[in-house]
Amino acid sequence: MWIRDVRPWGGPSSDVRLDGELIAEVCPRPPGSPTTDSDGSSSDTEVQGRGRLLLPAFADVHVHLDSTRLGLPFRPHTGGPGVWTMMLNDRQHWRDAEIPLPERVAHTLELMIARGTTRVRSFAQVDVDCGLERLEAVLAARETHRERAEVQVIAFPQAGLLREEGSAQVLEDALRAGADVVGGIDPCTLDRDPVRHLDLVFGLAERYAVPVDIHLHETGELGRFSADLILERTAALGMQGQVLISHGYGLWDGTESQTRGLIERFAELDVATATVAPGGRQTLPLTGLAEAGVRVGLGEDGQRDYWSPYGNADMLDRTWQLAFTHGFRADDLVEHALAVATRGGASIMDHDLARLSGVTDRPGLAPGDRADLVLVAGETPTSAVMDRSPERTVLHRGRVVAEGLTLA
Structure with missing residues (x-):
């Protein structure tokens, strides 16, 4: 599965490839890349990020x-x-x-x-x-x-x-x-x-x-x-x-x-x-x-x-x-x-996951991490916390389990 056009922890726009339950790679999108499908729909092989933030669930x-x-x-x-x-x-x-x-x-x-x-x-x-x-x-x-x-x-x-x-x-x-x-x-x-x-x-x-x-x-x-x-x-x-x-x-x-x-x-x-x-x-x-x-x-x-x-x-x-x-x-x-x-x-x-190493540690979205993810609208992670948009897509173990506050 690919998650298209998302910003991991508010960083540059990227495409994220999943392999089963895991994140396989995070690929920066070249400047000027076309936007996602106009209807914004997801499928079994692609999730449309629409420029949203990507965070760990x-x-x-x-x-x-x-x-x-x-x-x-x-x-x-x-x-x-x-x-x-x-x-x-x-x-x-x-x-x-x-x-x-x-x-x-x-x-x-x-x-x-x-x-x-x-x-x-x-x-x-x-x-x-x-x-x-x-x-x-x-x-x-x-x-x-x-x-x-x-x-x-x-x-x-x-x-x-x-x-x-x-x-x-x-x-x-x-x-x-x-x-x-x-x-x-x-x-x-x-x-x-x-x-x-x-x-x-x-x-x-x-x-x-x-x-x-x-x-x-x-x-x-x-x-x-x-x-x-x-x-x-x-x-x-x-x-x-x-x-x-x-x-x-x-x-x-x-x-x-x-x-x-x-x-x-x-x-x-x-x-x-x-x-x-x-x-x-x-x-x-x-x-x-x-x-x-x-x-x-x-x-x-x-x-x-x-x-x-x-x-x-x-x-x-x-x-x-x-x-x-x-x-x-x-x-x-x-x-x-x-x-x-x-x-x-x-x-x-899960004690196999490392402890946070400090206030600037932003883990959970690297290759090898389990794909427990949430896509949420926001200009930055801080703005997402302030605005708390209901526009969310939720993945558990690499599978979409909720979209738009409704279970998939």
Whole structure:
């Protein structure tokens, strides 16, 4: 297949040849080359770029597909303060949605793919209330769209592991049922026994040979204490490259030396982090993390659900939010936000992919790279983030899977 007249990462107009799932070559177009076919149509052998930007496809590495309400009538926000209160509010309402959970999960994943996301790392809540019902809905959506996206599923104990009897057993049952990653959450503030909580999580990770992803909302010294315990277990169990701390926005409000030391430990142990670009909170030291080679990914979190009215299945929108909340204005920094949202997240899901080497690294579009791609209108990558045009073509493993926000 040829992708005609595109601008990789905003560079000169090029034709890109695919060989199966891979990019085979990128050929600059001679000046004055004729434009593409007037109808702009694509075929099995050619995709018409029409001068659009060519970017790696998005990777959403922190999303809760099992709590989505996208496509349903808008409802007022009813959640209260704190993780436990919000969890109880979700527990009270999620079964009463207008359509069954499997349908709304599959629909949201469809929306994400159509907008350019072909790698997804989704949490699925497992607890004594829902059992494996929410996990099964996410696994079913993964199967429905298996040819269009790569989905990893995280068994997530949103209610903790120690507050309700049987929680740890449900988490293990989820791994047996097909979850790819074991999750944890706020070992100090939610379960109030960080050693036991983390011993359970890392014990399951070791027993089932799966990675770990821990929600960490804890702030200040308490958050850094939990992070220290996570890093210690990562080193002791030889799980370098297999651990991710989600959120973690409260880890970076210490002294400059504390922040520098923590970044160095993340890099040394190849511990990744994922952000949802929250507003009104301490931001990540994105440039420092990039220069140290720490894997950083971006996600949409919940999407118009019982936790929050935000989220719309569009990672280009969330890229704008990442740049905005970090105060990025220079082109290289806005483009770095795009790199985090695309190849940064992809390197978390596939550790054979190199970490971003700095804020100017623009990988993913070279010969030999897998053809997970999105074509989007824009004068430059920065303008594409600002304008967020719906004019997109999405490829997964070298095959067109969406065009014009509709699945192919």
